[in-house]
Amino acid sequence: MSRPRFISYSINGRHFYGILDGEGVIDLSSRHGSRWPTLREVIADGALAELAESARDLSPDLSAAEITYEIPIPSPEKIICVGVNFPDRNEEYKDSQAAPPNPSLFIRFPRSFTGHNQPLIRPPESPQLDYEGEIVIVIGKAGRRIPEVQALDHIAALSLCNEGTIRDWVRHAKFNVTQGKNFDTTGSIGPWLIPFTDKDQIADIKLETRVNGEVRQQDRTSRMIFSFRKIINYISTFMTLVPGDVIVTGTPTGAGARFDPPIWLKPGDIVEVEAEGIGMLRNTIADEV
Known part of the structure; x- marks a missing residue:
């Protein structure tokens, strides 16, 4: 193997x-x-x-x-998500055309995720369940203020995420997206962990999201605004990263919210997130019982 x-x-x-x-x-x-x-x-x-x-x-x-x-790392100390990390995704935010100088970050909690082949749950509070396919890095070595040149040495493994979001709930308050990002079982991580051994595993790989077989998102990691090195360096500036911490590194353009009219996930849909050399994460959609 x-x-x-x-x-x-x-x-x-x-x-x-x-x-x-x-x-x-x-x-x-x-x-x-x-x-x-x-x-x-x-x-x-x-x-x-x-x-x-x-x-x-x-x-x-x-x-x-x-x-x-199940999600590969049970009860990680931190799940940190990067927002707006692909050029076309940044351009979707019409009030801010220039690439930002630093990554936007938010926190998710383990209960908001489920594993591969399990349903993402659409809550009764909103029909606006959306998909976001992303690459996950798992920290293997603790560090604070990690220099970019050493950052990849702190990665233990790779995985995938469907960072499912309740869109109208990310607008419930003025400054934060926490509510819309943390409904129980609205996202997924998996299917597995692939050990990280070489920078070429993530330097320029295709990331793709499909809904019912239709390609909705597609881009390459070489086009990320903030590299994996920069993400680790920046986050570790203000917090200590520890083994098992999960970093979700950003999604390409093409989420359902960006269609006119928006296309939300509904029960029976199948969402697949795939990345070269990592695998394919698959989930169905179901309503909360």
């Missing part, structure tokens, strides 16, 4: 982690759970490579069809 796919999952309410091997799952939590209760502890120990090596000669313990995917 050249690039192991580490997953967190549950079965009948019990939580596990392992490696996805084809259509099977190698259960590593039963073998290493006393040392590393979750993938967060594995990352804190810098042990993804060791964990992958331990699975080299193992056969799958169960079928992927038997599991429920």
Whole structure:
């Protein structure tokens, strides 16, 4: 397995982690759970490579069809999201045509996300559920005021995010978007973690979002306004980044809010977020029961 796919999952309410091997799952939590209760502890120990090596000669313990995917890092200390990080996306904000000097940031909480193949939940308060496909970086080494030249050394793994948003609720107050970004189970992270080993994994890769098979968003990481290095440098200026922190790095143009009229997600829709070398995150849409 050249690039192991580490997953967190549950079965009948019990939580596990392992490696996805084809259509099977190698259960590593039963073998290493006393040392590393979750993938967060594995990352804190810098042990993804060791964990992958331990699975080299193992056969799958169960079928992927038997599991429920969870977000890869359970209970991260921080989930930090970058807004307006692609040129065409910036131009959508007609009151601010020039690229901003620093990234816009906001916080999301773990309960606002679900895993791969799980439904995003449209709440009764609003029909304006929207999609935002993004690349996720997971911090592997703690740091404060991290220089850009060293920033990539602090990444442990990569994943994907559908940073689902309740659009009218991001306008409920004058200065913040927190409300519209944190409805329970409106976004997703996954399907897995891909270990980060080389800058070429993220230097110039295609990021694409599809709704019911139709391409809605597409761009390349080389066009990001703020590079992965800059994002890590900037965030670590005012807070200490720790292992397991999740940074969601920005979405291309083409969200449903930008259509005329807007096209909101509805029950039965299928949203896929895909990036070269990372994988494909898939979710359906359902109304809250």
